[in-house]
Amino acid sequence: MDEFALIQTLFQPLQEIGSEENASTGHGFLKKIGDDAAVWKGQGNLAFSIDTLVEGVHFTSDIPPYDLGYRCLAVNLSDLAAMSATPLFYTLAITLPEIHEPWLRAFVDGMRVLAERFHIPLVGGDTTKGPLTITIQAHGLCPHPVYRDGAQVGDDVYVSGSLGDAAAGLHLWLDRDSRSAASTHAHSKDEDFLIQRFHKPTPRIVLGQALSGIASAMLDVSDGLLADLRHIAEASGVSVVVDAQSLPISDALSRCFEMPQANEWALTGGDDYELAFTAPPDMEQKLQAVAKQSGIAITKIGRIETVNDTQKVSVENANVDLTRLGYNHFS
Amino acid sequence: MDEFALIQTLFQPLQEIGSEENASTGHGFLKKIGDDAAVWKGQGNLAFSIDTLVEGVHFTSDIPPYDLGYRCLAVNLSDLAAMSATPLFYTLAITLPEIHEPWLRAFVDGMRVLAERFHIPLVGGDTTKGPLTITIQAHGLCPHPVYRDGAQVGDDVYVSGSLGDAAAGLHLWLDRDSRSAASTHAHSKDEDFLIQRFHKPTPRIVLGQALSGIASAMLDVSDGLLADLRHIAEASGVSVVVDAQSLPISDALSRCFEMPQANEWALTGGDDYELAFTAPPDMEQKLQAVAKQSGIAITKIGRIETVNDTQKVSVENANVDLTRLGYNHFS
Incomplete structure (x- = not known):
């Protein structure tokens, strides 16, 4: 299976998750996967965080792929939680040593369960060949962000x-x-x-x-x-x-x-x-x-x-x- | 030099690039590097594209680090150009086998020259240990995006x-x-x-x-x-x-x-x-x-x-x- 077929069959369905919910907030996508860039039409305070997980550093090579998919998205959403943000969408850049379809299906399933829970579509990405490395950027709206710098003596x-x-x-x-x-x-x-x-x-x-x-x-x-x-x-x-x-x-x-x-x-x-x-x-x-x-x-x-x-x-x-x-x- | 000192001395200055220009457009950052997430306050059509470059696949190990820094940002900005977008900001997730300061300085210099040309700040990122891999997500505004699907017979x-x-x-x-x-x-x-x-x-x-x-x-x-x-x-x-x-x-x-x-x-x-x-x-x-x-x-x-x-x-x-x-x- 080549890169484009892979994206088509496995990643494309992830972009349909949560579409209706997003439409109801007045935010929406003019383009998701499939062009040079995704285009989001919206306004407000957009929070975003990018995180990379590397095999052998952040996870062992024998982690079940379902758990890995779940974990990659979870750690990024956690950053949004820490800003008091509502997740809106995410992008995925995945570097794979080879395309092993069953592994990749399980990985996608792990991401999907979390994406469905928070109604967030995958809106863009990149698939490359190399040592297993996963980078996700998660985006959310935060009308009233909570930062790290607000702690007061006596708190x-x-x-x-x-x-x-x-x-x-x-x-x-x-x-x-x-x-x-x-x-x-x-x-x-x-x-x-x-x-x-x-x-x-x-x-x-x-x-x-x-x-x-x-x-x-x-x-x-x-x-x-x-x-x-x-x-x-x-x-x-x-x-x-x-x-x-x-x-x-x-x-x-x-x-x-x-x-x-x-x-x-x-x-x-x-x-x-x-x-x-x-x-x-x-x-x-x-x-x-x-x-x-x-x-x-x-x-x-x-x-x-x-x-x-x-x-x-x-x-x-x-x-x-x-x-x-x-x-x-x-x- | 540890991770935090590295980010402080090398990457932090990149977030100051173009700040004034962005303010004049009515868009701005409530937070850039240094919290759980960056927070952008703005509105309009936000285009974004994520791309990964892997050593041995997209570049050879002996590419001058200055050229590599330039190239990583350039290929992402090229995706924005293809949407007819105006670049606004970018994030960087870099996986390094080791922290070699002169190499990293040259890499940052290469990114900087392009970032300064287009007045775009680095607003977030992640630094991890592992095989050399660079992922950048570039963001821009495109009031009138040009897609891939508009070609007509006779064009x-x-x-x-x-x-x-x-x-x-x-x-x-x-x-x-x-x-x-x-x-x-x-x-x-x-x-x-x-x-x-x-x-x-x-x-x-x-x-x-x-x-x-x-x-x-x-x-x-x-x-x-x-x-x-x-x-x-x-x-x-x-x-x-x-x-x-x-x-x-x-x-x-x-x-x-x-x-x-x-x-x-x-x-x-x-x-x-x-x-x-x-x-x-x-x-x-x-x-x-x-x-x-x-x-x-x-x-x-x-x-x-x-x-x-x-x-x-x-x-x-x-x-x-x-x-x-x-x-x-x-x-």
Whole structure:
């Protein structure tokens, strides 16, 4: 199957997703796939984020293609969630070592399930030959964006869902051969949950939208909580103090791993794609209502203090080695 | 140097380019680099195109980094030119095997010269580790886009500039070791011109804009003239007849290579990034004026006929082997 036939049969149907929903918002496409460029006719605050996932760096070569397709779109939508945006559409540039149709069908299926959930069409792309690399640019409307630079001294720090699951899931996934050889499977359901948290993160779109007007600063937890909070500290010119004992740890994670390890992953492990944000103390009641309505836990994990040049992010009640504090990476 | 310092020192200055010009158009950025997403506030027809260049597929590992930076942005802007769009901004996702600062500085310099020419800021991106791969999404406004599907029976077919130079340049570049070992350098200036045509194509932005309202269908010549004209034929439901004797061949190309070879490259070689378009016969005078004003040659190379299912693109007066007709590729 050549490039054009491939695009026709596999990618073209993705451009029909959500068309009607978009029309009803007054925004629409004059052109999607199939010309030199897509043409979007609209107005407002258009947020967009581009992210690349590289085989061997961001995922292992044996990730199920369905999960990979899901994950590539999920991590991009997570960036939109962190802006408090409503997803509108996305583009896909995929570099493949070869065209293996069953693999590609499963990859497309994984993207489709998420695209259908958020009613977003694929509107353009590029297919190239080379080492497996996937770049997606996701676009959304955000009438009232929430940035990283709005944290104020006295604000509380919150995080959605639970932390550390994805790092535990990655550990389990990489270690699965030795586990399957072992005789005990007492935790197999919990382990599957953790692996899914790594492979198929949930972009917190609805929560992100609900936090507009409440959160003073926001981002998604992709590099690891401490590394990500550092961005808020630097952009806002404040310091962040995290209470290590308050971090939300899932039941699955606490059943599968001892506390110091779970807490370390919660502090420094990445890939959870939860929202971390700050809000003034008087927003606490509103936040409880948002948590109740969305069904997603919101946990207070720290506070914003005046800027402290030597330690932009510090941790209280830590029971783990924190030499990794301030960790950042080239990946 | 870590990822964040790298972005700070090298990529951040690119986001300042063209800021004032964009403000004067009533469009502007609430956020560029440095948050979860960029936020553009504007309205109108936003055209955008995403393209990936992979080392070993779209460029050789020894391409000068300055040329590579230039080329990556140029091929994306060429897609906007083919829509008759005015470039506004771009995003960059770059995957690097390592951070080699001098290389990266030269790469950024190459992007900058083109970004400054068209007054477009870099507004977002992603830096990842892996095999050298560069993905750019370029965005522009096009009040009156020109698509591929507007060609009418009776229209003439035109192309800008000259064809085949880039294919010749690639040939010369790959063969340069054996050439430099030879004693004769009679054509060295011509050869440099051809290599530059491959490494540093000129996006025909101003010409593309001038052709709005004149051209009935348009695209840029990236895969090779015959392969690209096939897209117009298929999208418009017509046939294209090309007169092989009318193809514009540059003086440099005709001095360096014999006619059959030059003509073959003009027909099937890609990477020239000239504009190929159709227009009704009564537009000929307007086209002469556009050519005069832009200083870019516009050559009539064929005509549009009723649809011919067996041969969507056919060639008259061919003096080369045309078994490659209908050629398409996965790259």
